[in-house]
Amino acid sequence: MTTTMENPLRAGLDDERLAPPCAIVIFGASGDLTRRKLVPALYHLQLSRMLAPGSAVVGFARKDVGVEEFRREQREATAQFARSKPVDTEAWATFEPSLSYVHGTFDEPEAYARLKAHLETVDATMGTRGNRLFYFATPPEFFSVIAKHLKAAGLVADAADRSRFTRVIVEKPFGSNLESSRALDRALHEVLDESQIYRIDHYLGKEAVQNLLAFRFGNAIFEPLWRREFIDHVQITVAEEIGIEGRGKFYEGAGATRDIIQNHLFQLLMLVAMEPPSAFDADAVRDEKVKVLRALRPMSRDRIPELTARGQYGRGTLGGGLLPAYREEQDVSPNSRTETYAAMRVEIENWRWQGVPFYIRTGKRLTRRVTEIAVRFKGIPVALFGRSQAETAPNELVLRIQPDEGITLRFAAKQPGSHMVLRDVNMDFRYGATWGRTSADAYERLILDALLGDATLFARDDEVDEAWRYVSPILEAWAEMPAPSFPNYAAGTWGPASAEALVERDGRRWRRP
Amino acid sequence: MEEAVTATSVPPGPIEVPIDQAESAINRAWLSLGDPARARTLNLVCVCQNDAELDYAVHAARDVIPGHPGRVIVVKLDSPVGDAPVLTRVGLLEDVSKPGAYVGESLVLTVRGSAREHVATVVERLLAPGVPVVLWWLGDVPDEPSAFVRLADRSDVVTVDSSQIDLTDLTTLHRYVTQRARPTQSISDIEWLRLRPWQESLARFFDDPATLAGLSRAESLELAFHTPSRGDFASAKAALFAGWFAARLTLRTPATIRWAPRENGRALWLSRPDGQPFALTMTIDHRPGLHEGALTRVTVSSAVGDRFELEREGASRVLAWRGACAGAVLPEAVLRIGPPDTPRMLRRLLDRPERDELFLEALAQAAPWFGGGYRS
Numbered sequence: 001m002t003t004t005m006e007n008p009l010r011a012g013l014d015d016e017r018l019a020p021p022c023a024i025v026i027f028g029a030s031g032d033l034t035r036r037k038l039v040p041a042l043y044h045l046q047l048s049r050m051l052a053p054g055s056a057v058v059g060f061a062r063k064d065v066g067v068e069e070f071r072r073e074q075r076e077a078t079a080q081f082a083r084s085k086p087v088d089t090e091a092w093a094t095f096e097p098s099l100s101y102v103h104g105t106f107d108e109p110e111a112y113a114r115l116k117a118h119l120e121t122v123d124a125t126m127g128t129r130g131n132r133l134f135y136f137a138t139p140p141e142f143f144s145v146i147a148k149h150l151k152a153a154g155l156v157a158d159a160a161d162r163s164r165f166t167r168v169i170v171e172k173p174f175g176s177n178l179e180s181s182r183a184l185d186r187a188l189h190e191v192l193d194e195s196q197i198y199r200i201d202h203y204l205g206k207e208a209v210q211n212l213l214a215f216r217f218g219n220a221i222f223e224p225l226w227r228r229e230f231i232d233h234v235q236i237t238v239a240e241e242i243g244i245e246g247r248g249k250f251y252e253g254a255g256a257t258r259d260i261i262q263n264h265l266f267q268l269l270m271l272v273a274m275e276p277p278s279a280f281d282a283d284a285v286r287d288e289k290v291k292v293l294r295a296l297r298p299m300s301r302d303r304i305p306e307l308t309a310r311g312q313y314g315r316g317t318l319g320g321g322l323l324p325a326y327r328e329e330q331d332v333s334p335n336s337r338t339e340t341y342a343a344m345r346v347e348i349e350n351w352r353w354q355g356v357p358f359y360i361r362t363g364k365r366l367t368r369r370v371t372e373i374a375v376r377f378k379g380i381p382v383a384l385f386g387r388s389q390a391e392t393a394p395n396e397l398v399l400r401i402q403p404d405e406g407i408t409l410r411f412a413a414k415q416p417g418s419h420m421v422l423r424d425v426n427m428d429f430r431y432g433a434t435w436g437r438t439s440a441d442a443y444e445r446l447i448l449d450a451l452l453g454d455a456t457l458f459a460r461d462d463e464v465d466e467a468w469r470y471v472s473p474i475l476e477a478w479a480e481m482p483a484p485s486f487p488n489y490a491a492g493t494w495g496p497a498s499a500e501a502l503v504e505r506d507g508r509r510w511r512r513p
Numbered sequence: 514m515e516e517a518v519t520a521t522s523v524p525p526g527p528i529e530v531p532i533d534q535a536e537s538a539i540n541r542a543w544l545s546l547g548d549p550a551r552a553r554t555l556n557l558v559c560v561c562q563n564d565a566e567l568d569y570a571v572h573a574a575r576d577v578i579p580g581h582p583g584r585v586i587v588v589k590l591d592s593p594v595g596d597a598p599v600l601t602r603v604g605l606l607e608d609v610s611k612p613g614a615y616v617g618e619s620l621v622l623t624v625r626g627s628a629r630e631h632v633a634t635v636v637e638r639l640l641a642p643g644v645p646v647v648l649w650w651l652g653d654v655p656d657e658p659s660a661f662v663r664l665a666d667r668s669d670v671v672t673v674d675s676s677q678i679d680l681t682d683l684t685t686l687h688r689y690v691t692q693r694a695r696p697t698q699s700i701s702d703i704e705w706l707r708l709r710p711w712q713e714s715l716a717r718f719f720d721d722p723a724t725l726a727g728l729s730r731a732e733s734l735e736l737a738f739h740t741p742s743r744g745d746f747a748s749a750k751a752a753l754f755a756g757w758f759a760a761r762l763t764l765r766t767p768a769t770i771r772w773a774p775r776e777n778g779r780a781l782w783l784s785r786p787d788g789q790p791f792a793l794t795m796t797i798d799h800r801p802g803l804h805e806g807a808l809t810r811v812t813v814s815s816a817v818g819d820r821f822e823l824e825r826e827g828a829s830r831v832l833a834w835r836g837a838c839a840g841a842v843l844p845e846a847v848l849r850i851g852p853p854d855t856p857r858m859l860r861r862l863l864d865r866p867e868r869d870e871l872f873l874e875a876l877a878q879a880a881p882w883f884g885g886g887y888r889s
């Protein structure tokens with residue numbers, strides 16, 4: 001954005017993070033994501049005056065509806081899904097005229113010609129200056145198709161062009177294994193420079209995830225302890241209470257590892273384990289993150305049964321209600337081998353983490369919805385205070401991502417009285433209680449970042465590639481190995497016995513979150 | 514972490530105690546809630562001079578503290594005559610959006626007579642340790658600004674509200690900045706924060722290289738504002754806006770300040786870096802319903818027909834954004850600006866309490882324009 005730099009009135013105002021004028025084109029605009037997340041996020045950006053006047057939102061989908069109908073649908077969806085309700089009618093009235101619609105299928109060249117003509121009109125009437133943010137909110141098989149057609153229609157500006165920008169946000173999943181992710185990358189790179197590609201992982205847009213970086217690199221007291229000399233092991237949990245919510249077709253082809261571990265959980269792993277970056281910018285941060293994945297010790301096939309656990313939920317109860325088994329869900333095969341739970345013991349082979357196991361787990365229909373990182377420190381060398389001290393657990397630091405974001409530190413303290421009796425106490429810090437305000441939705445933050453050209457909180461090609469390189473052989477081995485007898489955990493519990501065995505083998509236990 | 518003996522879910526209502534018992538009264542209030550874990554991020558010290566300001570400060574503090582938990586100390590500087598012991602009303606602050614969640618503590622002090630002299634030391638004893646001090650000075654900066662200076666000296670962040678003060682107070686503030694302020698201290702003005710949407714909207718015109726050329730040709734800035742009651746020909750807001758614009762464009766102020774009369778206003782001739790004259794015009798634009806001094810129109814123009822204009826629709830918070838400039842596409846747009854309420858501005862200030870160089874620049878530029886003899 002060299003033009004911005006030269007504007008003398010702009011200097012010093014940038015702390016507001018205001019997006020430059022841009023036409024935001026959503027492919028898949030009749031879909032669920034657009035309705036539930038994207039348009040509400042854009043509306044909130046408008047409400048907080050972070051979108052430039054003259055920003056335009058263009059929906060693209062195959063339904064042949066008029067612009068009025070599209071606006072009406074989005075207005076209704078925003079009324080339902082906006083995080084602040086009711087919708088501010090005045091703000092919506094300013095936002096609505098910026099919404100327009102182009103219909104077409106993703107493989108139809110004429111549709112892109114129509115889109116191009118439409119965008120030229122938008123430039124002339126709204127002042128969007130040729131800036132484009134294409135959002136691929138479509139099934140993944142269309143990502144490369146759309147990119148190819150955009151290029152053919154002359155809708156992609158060169159990455160080096162300083163007068164205007166073209167950027168693309170790509171939704172997840174980014175491939176379903178190493179091979180398909182590489183094929184997708186090749187297809188996108190034929191059309192776009194890596195600097196134009198924003199692979200979204202909405203976990204990175206969460207305030208609490210960004211706070212992980214703040215916690216680690218904004219405090220001097222923890223970082224010296226953040227290493228093998230002081231840490232016994234780390235547990236990362238992404239537990240969901242919900243099942244597959246009618247998305248059986250999608251989930252059957254995915255499973256817990258593809259759906260959560262390869263992307264969200266590995267993002268958390270990278271942020272916990274990375275070295276301090278030299279700067280808080282996209283490349284410096286992502287350079288350090290990817291080094292963590294590069295240092296993962298590959299799992300040899302013969303150790304996969306010992307170092308991983310998978311599960312699928314059967315019938316169970318939660319909060320008094322009866323829950324169906326996974327195999328009884330809509331669009332799920334009655335013999336499905338898809339895992340709804342996965343756990344792994346991951347090792348990072350570098351100077352900081354050698355010998356410190358990272359136990360990671362995720363699952364659907366677990367007891368409670370919780371995402372957290374628990375860092376368990378080593379025990380004390382000598383117990384001075386006798387038996388009660390031996391009963392206290394080693395120090396533990398828990399970084400809770402959701403639902404109630406916060407940090408808990410467990411330490412031992414003297415129980416009041418004339419004896420030297422020690423007890424564990426928790427020191428609890430809750431964001432919600434400290435800062436009583438709601439933060440922006442992850443999509444708001446990430447769309448704004450993409451508009452501003454800041455890719456720090458998006459996954460880079462090498463991160464995605466490394467994550468698949470680690471996970472793909474495990475998935476392949478699982479497919480070839482005899483399946484565990486699914487279902488192997490009841491809905492509403494903390495997962496299969498094999499997952500317990502995974503940590504108990506090392507003389508440890510899962511934390512009950 | 515210790516369980517209190519008589520925990521209830523409601524703390525005692527605010528109680529009046531002698532100042533030396535304030536701290537223990539606060540502790541008792543927390544204990545009555547079971548001594549919950551509490552976070553303190555700041556001390557917010559609000560100084561006001563009458564009951565209306567006091568009510569306002571208490572209300573605003575209640576609004577911002579959930580986002581910035583900590584201790585609020587509201588000081589009312591009462592009559593300078595008639596000595597009386599300093600009484601403190603002490604209570605806990607509840608997060609209005611989450612009943613039952615207490616996010617801070619409030620101490621309201623009335624200081625009169627000779628105690629006014631020592632207000633800074635009175636406040637100092639009550640500050641929560643280890644967290645920054647934010648001073649919010651409501652109303653006029655007094656002619657004899659010693660209380661202001663002493664409190665400001667002890668604060669990390671100092672803010673006034675120039676919508677409430679005289680234009681000469683900008684000079685007082687500027688003097689404080691240049692003569693006393695520490696380099697790490699952040700000095701700000703709530704009124705300045707209210708300008709941000711206007712600055713932002715004006716800046717947007719020039720993000721495009723074609724319009725940027727128009728800016729370098731500009732020969733005048735006209736600011737229209739709703740009549741101030743004090744008969745000034747400029748409002749503090751307009752003054753700071755002009756100061757910002759002039760500083761950013763490195764416009765030069767003449768050695769002798771002479772405001773020439775204009776229809777409904779005054780004009781001052783500045784000069785551009787290339788030596789060409791540049792007219793700064795302040796125009797009174799009566800729009801009932803607006804706050805005193807609120808901007809109604811900003812126009813940047815040149816002799817060759819460039820024109821960049823922001824105009825408020827009536828007394829609303831809607832701006833028309835329009836312009837004409839050779840070689841640029843400037844479709845007219847409608848912008849909404851946020852409500853200028855003080856709690857919102859205070860929250861913004863607390864969100865980003867760092868030193869605001871832009872404000873200091875604007876203040877340095879504008880203060881000399883109104884140094885004296887500015888009344889009409």
Ligand SMILES: NC(=O)c1ccc[n+]([C@@H]2O[C@H](COP(=O)([O-])OP(=O)(O)OC[C@H]3O[C@@H](n4cnc5c(N)ncnc54)[C@H](OP(=O)(O)O)[C@@H]3O)[C@@H](O)[C@H]2O)c1
Pocket residue numbers: 027028029030031032033034036061062063104105106107136137138139140171172173
């Ligand atoms: N929904 C979520 O909460 C969520 C969360 C994370 C990631 N994602 C990802 O976001 C993407 C979109 O998800 P979604 O839930 O919005 O899916 P969806 O509801 O199925 O919507 C898909 C969109 O693509 C359009 N489409 C499909 N095939 C098309 C074709 N051949 N030609 C033209 N348009 C076509 C659909 O149009 P029709 O209406 O005409 O079929 C619809 O607009 C997926 O990659 C998904 O993995 C979604």
